[in-house]
Amino acid sequence: MAKIEIPTTQHVIIQYETAGFLWRAIAWSIDFFIFNTFIFLVLNFMPNWLSSLLGLSFNFFELLAYFILYFSLFILVQLFIEKRLNGQSIGKKVVGIKIISLDGNSMDFYKYFVRCMYNYFDIYFSFFSVGSLLILMSEKNQRLGDMVTNVTVVRLKPDRVVTLTDLLNLPDKDEYIPKYPQVVHYTDKEMLALKTLLIRTQQFNTEIYQILLHDTVEQLKQQMDILVQDSNQSDADFLREIISEYVILTR
Numbered sequence: 001m002a003k004i005e006i007p008t009t010q011h012v013i014i015q016y017e018t019a020g021f022l023w024r025a026i027a028w029s030i031d032f033f034i035f036n037t038f039i040f041l042v043l044n045f046m047p048n049w050l051s052s053l054l055g056l057s058f059n060f061f062e063l064l065a066y067f068i069l070y071f072s073l074f075i076l077v078q079l080f081i082e083k084r085l086n087g088q089s090i091g092k093k094v095v096g097i098k099i100i101s102l103d104g105n106s107m108d109f110y111k112y113f114v115r116c117m118y119n120y121f122d123i124y125f126s127f128f129s130v131g132s133l134l135i136l137m138s139e140k141n142q143r144l145g146d147m148v149t150n151v152t153v154v155r156l157k158p159d160r161v162v163t164l165t166d167l168l169n170l171p172d173k174d175e176y177i178p179k180y181p182q183v184v185h186y187t188d189k190e191m192l193a194l195k196t197l198l199i200r201t202q203q204f205n206t207e208i209y210q211i212l213l214h215d216t217v218e219q220l221k222q223q224m225d226i227l228v229q230d231s232n233q234s235d236a237d238f239l240r241e242i243i244s245e246y247v248i249l250t251r
Helices: 021-044 048-054 060-084 090-095 108-119 121-123 129-137 145-147 164-168 181-186 187-202 207-223 235-250
Strands: 004-008 013-016 097-101 151-155
Touching: 004 187, 021 060, 021 090, 021 097, 021 129, 021 151, 060 108, 060 121, 090 097, 097 108, 108 121, 108 145, 121 145, 129 145, 145 151, 181 235, 187 207, 187 235, 207 235
Parallel strands: none
Antiparallel strands: 004 013, 013 151, 097 151
8 A cells, every 4th residue: 555645734744545446446335335225225115117117128328328327326426425524435434545635635526526527437437447457556546537636545544543541541740750841842833743753764764864863853952951861762762752741741
C-alpha cells in the first residue's frame, strides 16, 4: 500500500495509507449487495403488471438501455450516500476507507459527481478492467475517475489508537515533578511540529532527518537552558520526553 501526505488548511501534514484494490473491491461488493437487496424488495412490492413488463425478454438495444438505467441508478445512489457521509459509502464505512482530496481541500459535489460518472469507463463499460488495472498500477492507487478529480481512497485505521487506559496511566500533573518545566512555554503547534519530525525520522531514517533531529534537539536545549543531560539518551528519546512532559503539564 502506498503512503501519501495531505496538507490540511491549517498547514499540518497528515499521512495516510492508500486503500488498495482488495479493500475497494470489498467495499464496492458490499454496496452492490445492499443496492440489489433494495431493488429485490422494491420489485416484490411492485404491481404484477409492472413486474411482468420488467421480466420480458429484451432485444440488444433494450437490454443495453436497461443496463445503463440500472447502473445509473446505482451510481446516483452511491453519489448521494458518499456526499452525505463525507466521502464514504456504506461499504467504505464498513471496511474503513474514505475518499479524500489530494490538495487538502474538502470534497465538493463536483468532485463526487465527476468521479461517479467515470464509473461507466472504469468499471461498467470496461467490465472492471480499466479501474482495476489503474488501481493496481498507479502510484497512489487511483482509478481514472480519481486521477481526473485529483482524489484517492485511503484507509482510516490509525497506526496506534490511544485508549482510555493510556490516558489514565498518565501521572497527575499536581503530583508530577517535571524534569523540564520550561516546556510549558511552547505552544501546541510547536509540539505538533516536534512530534511530526520525530515520526518522520522514525519512518524514513535518512541522514538528512537525523541531522535535522539533532539540530532541533540542540536548539531546544539552548532555548531551555539545559546544560546537563544524560549522555546515554538519544535525540529521539529526549524529544519524546519533552513531548510527554508538555502533554502532562498542559492537559
